[in-house]
Structure formats: C-alpha cells, structure tokens
Amino acid sequence: xxxxxxxxxxxxxxxxxxxxxxxxxxxxxxxxxxxxxxxxxxxxxxxxxxxxxxxxxxxxxxxxxxxxxxxxxxxxxxxxxxxxxxxxxxxxxxxxxxxxxxxxxxxxxxxxxxxxxxxxxxxxxxxxxxxxxxxxxxxxxxxxxxxxxxxxxxxxxxxxxxxxxxxxxxxxxxxxxxxxxx
Numbered sequence: 001x002x003x004x005x006x007x008x009x010x011x012x013x014x015x016x017x018x019x020x021x022x023x024x025x026x027x028x029x030x031x032x033x034x035x036x037x038x039x040x041x042x043x044x045x046x047x048x049x050x051x052x053x054x055x056x057x058x059x060x061x062x063x064x065x066x067x068x069x070x071x072x073x074x075x076x077x078x079x080x081x082x083x084x085x086x087x088x089x090x091x092x093x094x095x096x097x098x099x100x101x102x103x104x105x106x107x108x109x110x111x112x113x114x115x116x117x118x119x120x121x122x123x124x125x126x127x128x129x130x131x132x133x134x135x136x137x138x139x140x141x142x143x144x145x146x147x148x149x150x151x152x153x154x155x156x157x158x159x160x161x162x163x164x165x166x167x168x169x170x171x172x173x174x175x176x177x178x179x180x181x182x
Contacts (some may be wrong), residue, residue: 119164
C-alpha cells in the first residue's frame with residue numbers, strides 16, 4: 001500500500017521526499033509508520049520502473065529530491081484502484097489507502113465496484129473469537145475487554161456499511177426497513 005500511497009499523493013503534483021513521507025505517515029497513522037528505510041527504496045523502485053520521475057532541486061542547503069508521477073505511474077495507480085487485491089479490501093488500513101485516492105478513478109461505476117466489494121465483505125458474518133468453527137456473537141462473550149473489542153468493531157462496521165450504502169445510493173431502502181422493524 002506504500003506504493004499506492006506514493007502514486008496517489010504524487011497524482012496531486014510533485015513533492016519532495018520528506019513531504020511525501022509526512023503525507024503517507026499522516027494517512028497511515030500510528031498503525032503503519034513510514035520510515036526513510038521503507039520510503040526511499042520504494043521511491044527508487046518506482047523510479048526504476050518508470051512510474052515516477054525524480055529530479056534534484058537546488059536549495060540553500062543540501063539539494064532535495066523532487067518526485068513527479070509519470071504517465072505510466074498514473075496508469076498504474078488507476079489500475080491498482082480499479083482492481084485492489086482481496087487483502088486491500090478486507091484490511092481497514094489498506095482499504096483506507098484505496099479510499100483516499102478512489103476519486104482519481106474517472107468512472108463512478110469503477111469507484112462503486114470497489115465500494116461494493118468492501119460492502120460485501122462487511123456484510124459477511126465475522127468475529128475475532130470462535131468456538132471451533134462457529135464465530136462467537138457479542139452475547140456469547142463474557143470477558144469485558146473482548147466484549148469491548150466486539151462492541152467497537154460492530155459500531156465501526158455498522159457506520160461504514162451505512163456510509164457505503166449511502167454512497168452507493170442504496171441506503172433509503174435499508175432505512176425504511178429499519179424503521180418498519182421498530
């Protein structure tokens with residue numbers, strides 16, 4: 001996802017390496033810190049494959065590297081956004097990177113196809129805890145901290161499903177069904 005984040009941020013315009021690192025770190029937050037040891041090798045790989053260009057910008061101190069997205073890099077970013085791998089759909093942090101740049105896809109149908117994949121994933125029964133092959137429901141868990149984890153996950157998942165349905169234009173029917181059951 002680091003490479004997609006790099007391509008996505010450079011789609012907005014050229015950036016110095018340190019500014020790119022700051023933006024990627026702000027996107028991924030505490031869960032996936034970005035070090036120079038991971039950023040600069042990724043930049044080097046992307047430049048070597050022609051997905052970005054770099055040039056040295058003179059400055060008052062040391063010269064700084066400025067990175068620009070190439071046409072091939074733009075096409076690669078769009079390809080990755082159109083067809084994310086399954087782990088990029090199922091992992092919230094990876095999906096957040098997809099979501100941050102999804103508006104670069106010019107076709108709303110392509111954007112919505114990605115959102116529908118995420119919604120299908122979220123609608124499947126899941127749990128962090130199992131009894132054999134059976135996922136434990138919130139009501140089955142007595143440990144207060146595990147219950148807390150499930151409560152938080154349920155709230156986040158519910159909010160995300162609601163947003164996805166709203167964005168996909170599917171929420172009005174779901175709201176009507178909820179009101180009918182009250």
